[in-house]
Amino acid sequence: MRPRDDLDLPWLAERERRGPVLRKGAGVTPTAWFDPRGRALGSFAFALNRLTALGLVLYLYLHLGVLSLLLRGEDAWSDFLRLATTGAFLALDVLLLFGLLFHGLNGVRIALVGSGVVPERHRALFWAFTVVGVLALTAGALRILGGG
Numbered sequence: 001m002r003p004r005d006d007l008d009l010p011w012l013a014e015r016e017r018r019g020p021v022l023r024k025g026a027g028v029t030p031t032a033w034f035d036p037r038g039r040a041l042g043s044f045a046f047a048l049n050r051l052t053a054l055g056l057v058l059y060l061y062l063h064l065g066v067l068s069l070l071l072r073g074e075d076a077w078s079d080f081l082r083l084a085t086t087g088a089f090l091a092l093d094v095l096l097l098f099g100l101l102f103h104g105l106n107g108v109r110i111a112l113v114g115s116g117v118v119p120e121r122h123r124a125l126f127w128a129f130t131v132v133g134v135l136a137l138t139a140g141a142l143r144i145l146g147g148g
Ligand code: HEM
Pocket: 046, 049, 050, 053, 054, 056, 057, 060, 100, 103, 104, 105, 106, 107, 108, 110, 111
């Protein structure tokens, strides 16, 4: 196979430039996917939606694995509870709450925009749901970390 630089295709020079993926043609360089410059709010929301989705799927399997400790009896479960109530573990609960809130609220936003209920207001919805999410996350974090 010929090396890529030997091909005379219009977008090859553009692909090598640093910056957003937009209009760079097919097959952007791998690093371009991780370049945050010049992207719109929706791109960040999409990336975070996918990250939180993957995190939630991972959590679901972890959760089922942890629940299977119940099969090993009371001692195994009590040992787990001792670990689960340490500060570091509770901080992970707050991270989980963040993932759930972001993914859930952003999902509702996508559904409202995509189904044509509020087609032109995706940015306003993003910021409105951000306020709701921050309030809910703060209340949840205080409850989880404060033990209230
Ligand atoms: C709170 C309720 C939830 C709502 C409203 C919601 C909504 C959505 C929506 C609208 C999408 C499509 C995003 C797009 O088209 O760009 C999506 C994707 C996805 N969701 Fe959820 N979701 C919820 C909970 C969950 C949970 C609990 C999990 C995992 C256990 C999950 C896993 C996923 C995955 C893996 C994707 C695909 C992500 C991607 O392709 O980038 N979701 N969700």
